[in-house]
Amino acid sequence: MDNQLLIKKQWLIKSRxxxxxxxxxxxxxxxxxxxxGRVFKAKHKELGLxxxxxxxxxxxxxxxxxxxxxxxxxxxxxxxxIIKLFESFEDQRNIYLxxxxxxxxxxxxxIIEKGHFTEKEAQQTFLQIMQAIHYCHTxxxxxxxxxxxxxxxxxxxxxxxxxxxDFGLSVLFHDSHYKNVDGKTQMKSKAGTPYYISPEVLDGxxxxxxxxxxxxxxxxILLTGLPPFNGRTDAEILKAVKSGVxxxxxxxxxxxxxxxxxxxxxxxxxxxxxxxxxxxxQHPWLTSVEIPHSILTLDFKSFxxxxxxxxxxxxxxxxxxxxxxxxxxxxxxxxxKELDINGDGILTLEExxxxxxxxxxxxxxxxxxxxxxxxxxxxxVINYTEFVAATMERNMYMKKEKLLQAFKMFDxxxxxxxxxxxxxxxxxxxxxxxxxxxxxxxxxINEADQNKDGEIDYLEFVEMMDKVDAx
Numbered sequence: 001m002d003n004q005l006l007i008k009k010q011w012l013i014k015s016r017x018x019x020x021x022x023x024x025x026x027x028x029x030x031x032x033x034x035x036x037g038r039v040f041k042a043k044h045k046e047l048g049l050x051x052x053x054x055x056x057x058x059x060x061x062x063x064x065x066x067x068x069x070x071x072x073x074x075x076x077x078x079x080x081x082i083i084k085l086f087e088s089f090e091d092q093r094n095i096y097l098x099x100x101x102x103x104x105x106x107x108x109x110x111i112i113e114k115g116h117f118t119e120k121e122a123q124q125t126f127l128q129i130m131q132a133i134h135y136c137h138t139x140x141x142x143x144x145x146x147x148x149x150x151x152x153x154x155x156x157x158x159x160x161x162x163x164x165x166d167f168g169l170s171v172l173f174h175d176s177h178y179k180n181v182d183g184k185t186q187m188k189s190k191a192g193t194p195y196y197i198s199p200e201v202l203d204g205x206x207x208x209x210x211x212x213x214x215x216x217x218x219x220x221i222l223l224t225g226l227p228p229f230n231g232r233t234d235a236e237i238l239k240a241v242k243s244g245v246x247x248x249x250x251x252x253x254x255x256x257x258x259x260x261x262x263x264x265x266x267x268x269x270x271x272x273x274x275x276x277x278x279x280x281x282q283h284p285w286l287t288s289v290e291i292p293h294s295i296l297t298l299d300f301k302s303f304x305x306x307x308x309x310x311x312x313x314x315x316x317x318x319x320x321x322x323x324x325x326x327x328x329x330x331x332x333x334x335x336x337k338e339l340d341i342n343g344d345g346i347l348t349l350e351e352x353x354x355x356x357x358x359x360x361x362x363x364x365x366x367x368x369x370x371x372x373x374x375x376x377x378x379x380x381v382i383n384y385t386e387f388v389a390a391t392m393e394r395n396m397y398m399k400k401e402k403l404l405q406a407f408k409m410f411d412x413x414x415x416x417x418x419x420x421x422x423x424x425x426x427x428x429x430x431x432x433x434x435x436x437x438x439x440x441x442x443x444x445i446n447e448a449d450q451n452k453d454g455e456i457d458y459l460e461f462v463e464m465m466d467k468v469d470a471x
Contacts, residue, residue: 005311005444007376009385010075011427012319013085014409020089020096024053032106041101047401050325051086054097066168067095073141073167074099078384079345080333081132083152083165086323100325104153104160111148116225119256123289126219128162130286131337133215134277135345136164137208140174143167144191144201146214148221154326159292161326161333173208194237195227199244200271209274216267223260224252228268244268259285281343294334298355299391300367305468306390307373310447312456313464314376314389315427316406320397321389323405328396329388336387347382398465407461417455420445 016023024042031039037056044051061067074085074097089096107125111117117125129151136143143150145166154160169191188204190197198213200206220228228246231237246268248261263285266275280286306317326333339347339355349371356367374382374390382390396402410418412425420441448456448464456464 005315005376005427005440006378007315007318007427009078009318009322009377009383010072012315012322012409013075013087014426015071015088015090018089019091020053020098023089024051024098026053031101042098047405049401049405050101052099052101054099056095056097058093058095061095069172070167070170071097073170073172076139077136077141077167079132079135080326080336080384081128081162081164082135083163084322084326099165100163100327102152102154102163102165104155104157106149107151107153107162108148110153111221111225114225116252117222119223119260122219122222122260123286124292125162125222126215127281127286127289127291129164129215129218130277130280131340131343131345132162132164133211134281134343136170137211137277138344138346140172141167142171142173142187142208143211143214144169144171144187145193145196146211146218147193147196148218154330161330163326194234194241195229197238197241198271199242202238202242206271209271209276212267212274212277212280215277215280216264219260219267220246220264223256224250226250226252244270257285259283259288278342278344291338292334293338294331296331296335298335298339298352300356300370302391303370303374307370310464312423312444312447313467315444316461316465317389317392317397318376318385319406319409320402321385321392323402324388324392324396329392332388332391333384335391336384345384347387352382403462403465404458407458410456417457418445418461419455 023045025045026040026042029041031041031052037054037060039052039054042051042053043049056067071085071088074083077083077085083102084100086098086100088098129146133143133146143164145168146164150164150166152163152165154163171187173187184207187201187206187210190201190204192198192201192210192214196214196217198206198210201210217228220226227237229237229240229243231240248264253261263275263280263283266273266283267280275283306314309317321329336347337343339351341351341354349368352371353364353367371382374386376386376389377383407418408414410422410426412422420438423441423444424438442454445454445456448460450460450463
């Protein structure tokens with residue numbers, strides 16, 4: 001802990017004490033709505049940042065723990081195909097989740113507009129869906145309400161990534177609450193949407209593979225424009241789901257490959273025969289997908305610069321990375337996924353090494369040390385935000401609005417200076433730093449405190465960020 005300050009991205013996503021109306025101006029344009037709230041477009045009054053704000057009336061919250069769980073889950077999620085939560089607010093009537101804005105509309109609307117996707121289009125789309133699901137399952141999260149309405153396109157661009165949204169019904173299935181006597185995951189609540197719900201959810205005994213079933217239904221719809229289990233009423237639809245009977249010998253599937261039909265069959269089947277999300281990604285139909293490549297290459301100089309930065313600069317870069325919209329870092333997102341060979345949403349040392357083509361074997365000792373410095377939460381792998389923090393261009397993080405936003409996050413009391421106590425409030429997770437030496441926080445201040453007054457003002461903060469670090 002002495003050599004490296006532990007930085008967890010979820011610590012930087014704050015519940016703000018201010019009134020949301022004082023920070024954001026909403027144009028009242030509703031972007032979407034669901035059972036638990038509505039989503040509006042808004043702009044940060046001072047910084048001009050465009051956001052989507054989900055407003056959840058407290059009177060609709062039967063279980064406050066459910067929404068605490070949704071916020072906790074979204075704070076921990078860190079993947080190019082999962083919606084970003086930036087911060088949250090609360091007042092007497094509502095809870096507000098401030099998220100990145102997606103302007104491309106719902107996947108559902110795209111399906112309606114197209115009628116159905118070509119097989120190649122379906123491959124590109126479904127690969128992103130499964131990468132997000134695999135990431136969630138790897139991190140113990142079951143979504144439980146996967147449907148085309150809960151996938152948004154980041155923009156109107158043809159290669160815009162897809163984002164999973166709405167974790168209101170999600171659960172952390174690694175919790176002991178969801179384990180049976182044998183220690184296996186077993187959820188019981190009947191959660192989901194009729195067309196996409198799996199038969200075992202209706203029986204009240206299921207695990208995370210219910211998401212794989214829902215994804216299989218989505219794949220069928222992408223290719224045909226039709227749901228595999230249909231009916232005139234919800235009761236008829238659920239009866240069809242429970243039967244598990246669907247057709248592959250329909251005109252809409254005549255031109256598709258046997259591989260995709262095989263994948264559908266292995267997803268829309270009994271749980272003990274169903275593929276896991278990781279196995280779906282290894283299916284021949286998806287391993288043959290042409291992945292859109294980034295125009296960027298892995299720049300080891302950026303890694304070196306990040307590893308040589310002082311601790312407070314690393315924290316600041318991590319915060320800025322956590323607050324960037326995918327629109328701003330779309331090429332970095334593509335590069336991250338190119339490096340992520342097994343599609344689990346994290347980078348291992350081996351995956352990064354394969355992306356570094358210009359290094360001699362004798363350099364690997366240095367590479368390993370630098371990659372360990374990039375792993376700022378010390379979990380042994382490089383997460384998406386860590387990757388972005390270490391590779392984003394200087395002209396991105398040195399933008400005035402980014403620096404001001406970061407400074408204000410640390411300047412808790414709004415005095416125009418950052419104190420050691422304020423740093424502790426921002427970063428001092430009690431489990432990790434509860435008994436820490438106060439000198440730890442003062443040392444962080446000292447790294448940028450040029451006039452030795454014991455605090456960091458804005459000019460000192462900018463100078464710290466502007467300094468080019470070299471190892």
